[in-house]
Amino acid sequence: MNRKQRKLKEQLFIWTCRVATWMAVAILFTLLFHVVREGIEWLDLDFLDSFPSRKPEQAGIKSALWGSVWLIGLTAMISIPLSLGSALYLEEYAPQNRWTRIIEINLANLAGMPSILYGLLGLAVFVRYFGLESSLWSGSLTLSLLVLPVVVIASKGAIRSVPLSIREGAYALGARRWQVVLYQVLPSALPGIMTGIILALSRAMGETAPLIMVGALSYIAFLPESPSDPFTVLPVQIYNWAARPQDDFHGLAAGGIIVLLVLLLTLNAGAVFIRSKLQRYKS
Amino acid sequence: MNEPLTNKQISLETRDLSISYGDKRVVQQVSLKISNHQVTAVIGPSGCGKSTLLRTMNRMNDFIPNFSMEGEIIFQGRNIYGPYSDAGTIRQKIGMVFQRPNPFPKSIYKNIIWGPKINGYQGDLNDLAEDALKRAALWDEVKDRLNESALRLSGGQQQRLCIARAIAMNPEVILMDEPCSALDPSATARIEDLIKELRDNYTIVIVTHNMQQAARISDQTAFLYEGNLVEYGVTKKIFTQPDEKKTEDYITGRFG
Numbered sequence: 025m026n027r028k029q030r031k032l033k034e035q036l037f038i039w040t041c042r043v044a045t046w047m048a049v050a051i052l053f054t055l056l057f058h059v060v061r062e063g064i065e066w067l068d069l070d071f072l073d074s075f076p077s078r079k080p081e082q083a084g085i086k087s088a089l090w091g092s093v094w095l096i097g098l099t100a101m102i103s104i105p106l107s108l109g110s111a112l113y114l115e116e117y118a119p120q121n122r123w124t125r126i127i128e129i130n131l132a133n134l135a136g137m138p139s140i141l142y143g144l145l146g147l148a149v150f151v152r153y154f155g156l157e158s159s160l161w162s163g164s165l166t167l168s169l170l171v172l173p174v175v176v177i178a179s180k181g182a183i184r185s186v187p188l189s190i191r192e193g194a195y196a197l198g199a200r201r202w203q204v205v206l207y208q209v210l211p212s213a214l215p216g217i218m219t220g221i222i223l224a225l226s227r228a229m230g231e232t233a234p235l236i237m238v239g240a241l242s243y244i245a246f247l248p249e250s251p252s253d254p255f256t257v258l259p260v261q262i263y264n265w266a267a268r269p270q271d272d273f274h275g276l277a278a279g280g281i282i283v284l285l286v287l288l289l290t291l292n293a294g295a296v297f298i299r300s301k302l303q304r305y306k307s
Numbered sequence: 308m309n310e311p312l313t314n315k316q317i318s319l320e321t322r323d324l325s326i327s328y329g330d331k332r333v334v335q336q337v338s339l340k341i342s343n344h345q346v347t348a349v350i351g352p353s354g355c356g357k358s359t360l361l362r363t364m365n366r367m368n369d370f371i372p373n374f375s376m377e378g379e380i381i382f383q384g385r386n387i388y389g390p391y392s393d394a395g396t397i398r399q400k401i402g403m404v405f406q407r408p409n410p411f412p413k414s415i416y417k418n419i420i421w422g423p424k425i426n427g428y429q430g431d432l433n434d435l436a437e438d439a440l441k442r443a444a445l446w447d448e449v450k451d452r453l454n455e456s457a458l459r460l461s462g463g464q465q466q467r468l469c470i471a472r473a474i475a476m477n478p479e480v481i482l483m484d485e486p487c488s489a490l491d492p493s494a495t496a497r498i499e500d501l502i503k504e505l506r507d508n509y510t511i512v513i514v515t516h517n518m519q520q521a522a523r524i525s526d527q528t529a530f531l532y533e534g535n536l537v538e539y540g541v542t543k544k545i546f547t548q549p550d551e552k553k554t555e556d557y558i559t560g561r562f563g
């Protein structure tokens with residue numbers, strides 16, 4: 025291949041990459057534009073502060089918004105300690121044998137499972153077997169199962185990437201193992217762990233199928249007061265509105281999507297903020 | 308031949324120490340008496356077991372799964388591998404400085420006080436930090452930025468911070484594994500000066516592959532070759548009239 029040909033190929037490659045990137049951005053913006061154009065007129069404080077209704081002009085997403093906040097809060101409270109504990113145990117304490125290898129392979133498999141299967145599991149175990157019914161408990165426990173493998177895998181990676189030299193430095197000062205893990209390894213791994221948690225929780229916030237399986241209702245005209253209350257969430261409400269034939273409901277759905285996006289962005293911005301604080305000492 | 312020629316007190320002693328990784332024996336029957344308040348250099352070609360020997364002296368090799376040893380290491384009248392010895396307690400008294408500076412990703416101040424803090428130090432931490440940094444000849448350079456990240460320091464400063472971190476534990480012995488090998492000549496010179504000063508208060512064992520460095524800073528020198536202690540004695544004698552042919556060949560640069 026001569027130089028000219030090679031140059032041509034390189035140009036071709038660069039342009040293919042460029043077009044692919046622009047395409048992705050263009051599609052994203054088209055979607056956003058479409059959603060905003062359709063939903064913006066429905067967005068106001070009343071929309072945020074009203075319960076769903078059969079009359080579009082009175083309908084709002086109050087119960088779905090607060091349901092999502094409750095659900096994600098509960099899911100975080102259940103899944104974060106569990107997955108951190110598992111990741112620390114698997115990385116720092118567990119012997120490297122056949123059992124831990126099996127667990128690790130299965131974690132990877134679980135992380136790739138379709139979410140509706142978690143919904144089926146949640147329905148059978150939490151809703152029926154434990155009799156939790158279609159409550160926030162059932163929803164958040166189901167989502168915790170969904171989030172768990174993702175967070176464990178991300179945390180394991182972050183913990184493993186803490187350099188050996190830091191651990192050695194700590195041990196050389198007479199530190200005990202738990203002190204090394206708690207005061208050196210964990211803080212060093214925290215930014216990576218946080219990224220995993222936020223990604224997983226963002227995904228959980230957009231989940232619809234498993235929540236429908238455990239019985240999240242779309243018509244809830246009250247706010248949950250405890251984790252045993254029934255609930256709905258933004259994606260379920262949006263799905264429900266979008267499935268109706270009337271145009272006004274499609275507008276409401278678009279409005280709901282905007283609210284969901286803002287909530288997701290807030291969550292991610294919070295994560296970026298916390299991470300930058302944590303990374304203050306990383307060179 | 309394995310005795311230092313001075314009559315100083317012995318701080319640390321290895322007795323018939325053999326060390327293996329799995330089936331591979333890397334240190335053989337080394338008996339070495341390390342004098343109090345002296346700088347003892349361990350020299351020898353790369354791969355001869357210097358780091359292995361040093362890391363065994365404060366049980367840093369405990370973490371290597373296939374590590375095993377025979378013989379004894381006596382410190383303060385007890386075998387540090389004996390049934391009543393605790394690795395954590397031993398490392399508090401026998402500190403270590405590594406080949407590459409490894410400050411924690413925390414502030415300069417926190418780097419110093421972390422060790423004393425987790426080990427229940429009762430005194431004033433600010434005083435302790437100042438004292439350790441002064442002893443490590445770093446105070447003047449960092450006194451105005453104690454809360455900055457330690458990773459922002461230069462390599463030489465980082466290594467002196469690691470020395471200060473070890474000093475803050477008030478150890479009896481400080482082990483150093485090629486502490487200057489990642490540093491430029493001027494940073495190396497500063498650390499060498501520092502080591503000479505530290506001798507007044509601490510017993511220092513330093514591994515180096517740099518023979519000039521051993522000659523410059525050490526009082527005793529041990530020459531290790533393929534895991535065997537070939538010769539051990541006063542540095543001046545080792546470098547001018549060694550007893551063993553092997554030592555002479557090594558220090559005159561005939562191999563290694």
Ligand SMILES: Nc1ncnc2c1ncn2[C@@H]1O[C@H](COP(=O)(O)OP(=O)(O)O)[C@@H](O)[C@H]1O
Binds near residue numbers: 333353354356358
């Ligand atoms: N963790 C280990 N497992 C197996 N062999 C090792 C390990 N660490 C070092 N060795 C081997 O032991 C020998 C001595 O190594 P080392 O003590 O690092 O030598 P030096 O510090 O003198 O260069 C080398 O042959 C090295 O390959």
Ligand SMILES: [Mg+2]
Binds near residue numbers: 357358
């Ligand atoms: Mg070495």
